[in-house]
Amino acid sequence: MKTFKGYRRANGSIGVRNHIIVINTVGELAGLTKKLANLVPGVIPVVHQAGQSQYPEDSAQTIKTLAGTAGHANVSAALFLGMGSNDPADEIVETLKKDGHHVHSILFDKDKSIIECLDEGRTWLENALEQSKKQKTEKADVSELIIGLECGGSDAWSGITANPSIGVFSDSIVADGGTSILAETTEAVGAEHILANRAVNSEVADRFLEIVRRYEQRAKAVGENIKAANPSPGNKTGGLTTLEEKSLGCIKKGGNSTLMEVIDYAYSPTKKGFVFMDTPGYDVESVVGLVAGGAQIVLFSTGKGSPTGSPIAPVIKIGTNPKLYKNMPEHIDVNAGKIIDQNYTIDQIGEEIYSKVMQVANGEVTASEKYNNQEFSIWRLAETQ
Amino acid sequence: MNKKFNALQLDKRDNVAVVLETVRFGQLISVQDEMKNVNASTTIPYGHKVALVFIPKGEEVIKYGECMGIATADIAIGDHVHVSNVRGLTEKDKRFRKEEINFENI
Amino acid sequence: MNYSFEGFKREDGTAGTRNYVAIVSSVICSSAVVREISEKVSGAIPIVHANGCAQLGNDFTLTRNMLVGVSSNPNIHSALLVGLGCETNQVSGLLKHAPKTKPIKGIGIQQLAGGTNTIQKGISIAETWAKEATEQERTILSLSSLTVGILNVDADEDSLEKIGPIIGSVIDRLIENNAKVIMGLSKTLEPAGHLLSERMIDATEKEKAIRFSMGLQRMRWGNPALVDEDTEFTEEETKLAMLELKMTGTSTINSVLDYGEIPKENGLHMINVSSNVVESLSKMASSGCNIVLIVSNRGVLTGSIALPCLTITPKNEMSSYNELIDYTLKGSNIQEESERIIEELLKVCSGKQTQLEMLELGEFSIPHLGTTY
Numbered sequence: 001m002k003t004f005k006g007y008r009r010a011n012g013s014i015g016v017r018n019h020i021i022v023i024n025t026v027g028e029l030a031g032l033t034k035k036l037a038n039l040v041p042g043v044i045p046v047v048h049q050a051g052q053s054q055y056p057e058d059s060a061q062t063i064k065t066l067a068g069t070a071g072h073a074n075v076s077a078a079l080f081l082g083m084g085s086n087d088p089a090d091e092i093v094e095t096l097k098k099d100g101h102h103v104h105s106i107l108f109d110k111d112k113s114i115i116e117c118l119d120e121g122r123t124w125l126e127n128a129l130e131q132s133k134k135q136k137t138e139k140a141d142v143s144e145l146i147i148g149l150e151c152g153g154s155d156a157w158s159g160i161t162a163n164p165s166i167g168v169f170s171d172s173i174v175a176d177g178g179t180s181i182l183a184e185t186t187e188a189v190g191a192e193h194i195l196a197n198r199a200v201n202s203e204v205a206d207r208f209l210e211i212v213r214r215y216e217q218r219a220k221a222v223g224e225n226i227k228a229a230n231p232s233p234g235n236k237t238g239g240l241t242t243l244e245e246k247s248l249g250c251i252k253k254g255g256n257s258t259l260m261e262v263i264d265y266a267y268s269p270t271k272k273g274f275v276f277m278d279t280p281g282y283d284v285e286s287v288v289g290l291v292a293g294g295a296q297i298v299l300f301s302t303g304k305g306s307p308t309g310s311p312i313a314p315v316i317k318i319g320t321n322p323k324l325y326k327n328m329p330e331h332i333d334v335n336a337g338k339i340i341d342q343n344y345t346i347d348q349i350g351e352e353i354y355s356k357v358m359q360v361a362n363g364e365v366t367a368s369e370k371y372n373n374q375e376f377s378i379w380r381l382a383e384t385q
Numbered sequence: 386m387n388k389k390f391n392a393l394q395l396d397k398r399d400n401v402a403v404v405l406e407t408v409r410f411g412q413l414i415s416v417q418d419e420m421k422n423v424n425a426s427t428t429i430p431y432g433h434k435v436a437l438v439f440i441p442k443g444e445e446v447i448k449y450g451e452c453m454g455i456a457t458a459d460i461a462i463g464d465h466v467h468v469s470n471v472r473g474l475t476e477k478d479k480r481f482r483k484e485e486i487n488f489e490n491i
Numbered sequence: 492m493n494y495s496f497e498g499f500k501r502e503d504g505t506a507g508t509r510n511y512v513a514i515v516s517s518v519i520c521s522s523a524v525v526r527e528i529s530e531k532v533s534g535a536i537p538i539v540h541a542n543g544c545a546q547l548g549n550d551f552t553l554t555r556n557m558l559v560g561v562s563s564n565p566n567i568h569s570a571l572l573v574g575l576g577c578e579t580n581q582v583s584g585l586l587k588h589a590p591k592t593k594p595i596k597g598i599g600i601q602q603l604a605g606g607t608n609t610i611q612k613g614i615s616i617a618e619t620w621a622k623e624a625t626e627q628e629r630t631i632l633s634l635s636s637l638t639v640g641i642l643n644v645d646a647d648e649d650s651l652e653k654i655g656p657i658i659g660s661v662i663d664r665l666i667e668n669n670a671k672v673i674m675g676l677s678k679t680l681e682p683a684g685h686l687l688s689e690r691m692i693d694a695t696e697k698e699k700a701i702r703f704s705m706g707l708q709r710m711r712w713g714n715p716a717l718v719d720e721d722t723e724f725t726e727e728e729t730k731l732a733m734l735e736l737k738m739t740g741t742s743t744i745n746s747v748l749d750y751g752e753i754p755k756e757n758g759l760h761m762i763n764v765s766s767n768v769v770e771s772l773s774k775m776a777s778s779g780c781n782i783v784l785i786v787s788n789r790g791v792l793t794g795s796i797a798l799p800c801l802t803i804t805p806k807n808e809m810s811s812y813n814e815l816i817d818y819t820l821k822g823s824n825i826q827e828e829s830e831r832i833i834e835e836l837l838k839v840c841s842g843k844q845t846q847l848e849m850l851e852l853g854e855f856s857i858p859h860l861g862t863t864y
Binding site for chain 1: 769791863
């Protein structure tokens with residue numbers, strides 16, 4: 001039985017970090033959000049440019065993502081900054097409070113000066129920080145972990161070393177009762193039938209085929225044909241022969257487990273086991289969706305080397321080749337390149353990833369955390385009005 | 386440490402392996418775990434695929450335990466498996482596979 | 492009246508009202524490195540945003556053009572472009588489109604083997620430029636080297652009635668004195684498109700203006716049709732647009748800018764903007780504005796990182812965020828008020844800090860035209 005020590009939240013979830021965040025509802029408050037975070041060392045600003053003048057589909061996605069981030073198990077307390085009369089901050093906070101989360105909102109309005117608002121925010125954050133320091137960790141089972149699976153800056157080795165190793169890990173944690181979420185719908189195009197074949201029932205299979213088809217259509221609408229453009233000449237030089245092969249290299253992060261569920265961007269899985277989230281291939285937006293959906297830790301394979309992280313979740317970087325590890329060790333947590341030059345097997349790296357996940361769940365700092373890589377951006381669907 | 390190998394078979398069902406270093410004509414390719422050895426019939430750049438068994442024209446090329454394409458020519462053991470002898474799947478190929486889904490068995 | 496201000500003369504005939512070293516990220520992945528460099532170098536500003544990869548078509552072009560545009564902005568003494576390496580928006584592509592009239596260099600995290608090296612290298616380049624920038628002195632310049640942005644932020648009927656004609660007069664005066672003016676064309680002004688079209692020269696732009704007055708058109712997908720043409724403007728929206736129209740003055744509209752386009756000739760131009768303040772100010776910064784007049788009935792909580800933003804409101808009991816308002820109308824005489832506003836504008840151009848600058852509230856952001864992939 002694998003266990004770790006985490007922070008138990010009022011709603012029953014378990015965090016592997018104990019962060020205090022301040023988060024803006026609309027882009028106009030980005031500057032003040034950062035300013036407020038700077039006043040209280042240790043507080044993390046979660047800043048974005050969404051929320052203003054958006055079509056309903058984007059507004060809903062923004063609110064869902066912000067609520068998922070603030071109500072995340074890794075977050076001890078969250079302060080929302082909002083403004084104006086129609087701001088969603090109060091409503092988000094009310095909903096989160098019902099679920100037992102330690103949250104608060106401050107609305108900038110005409111009755112208060114900006115300095116007063118900042119003071120109020122500082123006091124709240126300082127208290128929240130004090131309280132968080134008193135929180136004790138408790139033993140939790142690995143089955144309570146949700147792990148996001150992501151790749152970015154891929155190379156010819158991604159599908160050979162790192163991704164299959166992540167797949168071995170994913171199958172193991174699923175077998176142990178945990179959850180893994182595969183993402184990036186773009187990268188499944190071409191191999192969608194394979195994941196659909198693995199779905200637990202025809203409803204899940206159809207839903208998966210539907211989100212992939214939608215993606216292809218969106219790309220076609222702006223004159224791109226994902227199928228015709230892949231594999232690219234560069235992919236072919238790297239050894240990729242067909243689109244199916246390329247996509248398999250991505251989706252094999254999900255191993256061979258049964259696909260239990262397909263969830264929308266930033267939504268939480270309702271089932272344990274292997275699930276798929278509809279996200280774009282754009283790394284940061286995808287990781288933000290995975291984390292807002294409840295992933296406490298994200299695995300991120302990279303061949304070219306990408307430093308990006310998340311404001312609230314540790315991101316574990318898995319390097320695909322030995323050269324990358326030699327050049328950029330500061331951004332790599334697990335070197336899957338050992339398969340190439342040190343005769344490690346995929347199973348061995350899969351095990352190494354699993355033990356790294358447990359160490360990180362117990363508090364070990366990842367490369368992206370060390371370098372304060374706290375990128376945050378919400379997947380946009382339409383143009384701002 | 387394992388026995389020295391220079392190619393990876395990503396799944397036991399695979400009929401191809403990925404070479405981890407560029408191999409030349411006649412060079413011995415050894416695959417991890419299994420005692421499978423083949424001789425390269427041509428230069429195969431690192432990261433590319435080599436056939437572990439004879440793959441007749443029209444047969445499925447299997448990598449990751451899945452069908453990644455169809456052989457467009459007979460592929461001999463030790464051959465470089467790439468765009469010259471493999472094509473991607475058509476929707477028809479996929480439909481054929483989809484019909485095999487039997488959700489009752491899962 | 493002979494207007495002048497003290498600014499930083501640029502080789503291409505433009506002038507800066509500020510003299511920043513811009514550290515520009517090509518993609519969100521290099522934003523942490525960009526922030527780190529700009530924090531370590533005095534006089535450097537971070538140009539960070541959420542875009543740069545997994546973008547297609549016009550959406551990608553807009554990102555690239557805006558980053559080239561903001562690097563070219565006259566307020567930018569020099570620009571260091573920082574990439575990751577594997578992004579769609581390659582630094583080499585940005586450099587190809589960037590102006591040759593100022594110091595511009597590009598570096599990449601993958602090429603320099605990691606963030607630590609990139610930060611070190613970036614600091615050393617930026618420090619040299621920052622020293623040059625500090626040594627450069629302001630000189631007396633004419634209005635013709637200025638590009639002034641005008642952005643309406645949520646002004647209500649009452650405010651528009653009071654302030655519209657005054658801003659219109661400011662614009663007319665600036666243009667008489669050969670300045671460039673770029674007026675934000677947002678959904679609040681769009682219902683007046685047919686009237687704006689009468690002042691336009693280009694036949695295609697005229698046609699476009701008439702079309703956008705008929706209803707809100709934005710890139711949107713879902714079915715996956717790209718343009719949402721269903722929402723007609725309401726009577727109320729049209730009424731407000733007629734009031735905002737007064738704010739545009741009487742000059743000929745030389746062009747409607749998009750995609751980070753920089754106006755070539757003096758006079759009045761329009762730029763498509765959204766109701767997201769930061770995105771709109773960033774578009775103006777990318778089209779060569781070196782100052783923006785924000786017209787509102789309240790203070791605006793974020794300005795542009797690259798430009799001074801001077802907030803003007805009418806006298807208003809109900810106004811909020813008052814500490815961020817730079818100028819409140821004193822009377823209703825159009826001549827006098829527009830004169831005072833230009834005076835204030837020139838002071839800010841010569842170095843006087845705006846309220847937003849004093850509170851260090853400046854951001855940059857690039858809008859999306861559709862989605863990421």
